[in-house]
Amino acid sequence: MPRQPRILPQQGFLHVMCRGNNRRKLFRTPTDKRKYRSLLIEFKQEDKIQIHHYCLMGNHHHLMLSLGQESNLPRFMKRVNLQYFFYYRYHRSYSGHLWQGRYKSKLILNYPYLLQCGKYIELNPVSVGLTVSPKDYEFSSYRFYAFGQKDDLIDINPYYLELNTDQAARQLNYQDLFVDEIAEKNIKI
Template identity: 35%
Template sequence: MARKLRVWYPGAMFHITSRGNRRAAIFYDENDQRAYFDILEQARIYYPFHLHAYCLMTNHIHLQLETINHHPKDIMKMLNSRYALYFNKRHRLVGHVFQGRYGAELIETIDYELEVSRYIHLNPLEAEMVNKPEEYRWSSYRAYVLGEENPHVRTERILGHFKEPREVGYRRFVEGEV
């Protein structure tokens, strides 16, 4: 049976997830995370998109991605296939790196857009990897609440939903102080 076609239109926003095969790690060390970002930026050159939030966990990824003129299947095919080639070569492995098809939830409301951003940024805290979400280096949260420069992510759209000082409002929203 054929796969169900995913809804897509220019400017659509998605919560994209991709998990390691058999829930195995897809990032062994910092070199792997850096390589993932390098490949992400290569994909952005071929298939421009806006990245609003991300979190690279040990065995899966979360991306809050807004398309411009390309279907997310093109973006994710390039990103996942190139990363799998890199990962297998570097670690002298063979076979699938990712478990099945990537997940893509269409985001069609502001409330859901904000909820996805919060969910992504709380992932390391929920996994008990850190005590505070800003302690996790491989997420976009620090760019949101600390104003840390991050070339991969655009914070303006999400922060635009909060009153000044926006970073404080966003932190309160994410960490449950609202």
């Protein structure tokens, strides 16, 4: 029986997730994560995708992105994941399915939830115990927003700009968004 077609909005924000088949590790080394990140950068402009938040974990990844009138998310995800599969297969002598089914996507309807979704994505490494603080995790968008670290993958979350008109104050406000959550988990920011 064929799959149901994916219903995507012509414009809007989405939380996109991909997982390794049978929860297999997709990214075994920092080099693997850098490769996947470079593929996201390479194809996002061609397919007119804006990526606002991301986190590359060991066996899955999260992206918060926005689509415009001419965006092609299915083609974007297919190209990125297929190119990464070829890379992975070559470097790991791997055969079989790498990805667990299609990517999952959830429409973000509430504008203020844009930062909440980003926060959820960037706290992922902390939640599973990989790091003590989101600032310690290299492969997420947290350092871009909280400290202004350059990141060619990121297109600024429009709601982030509303935190303050001054860049330094905006970064501090962004860090403050994480304080309650981190304190609740007894984590140091």
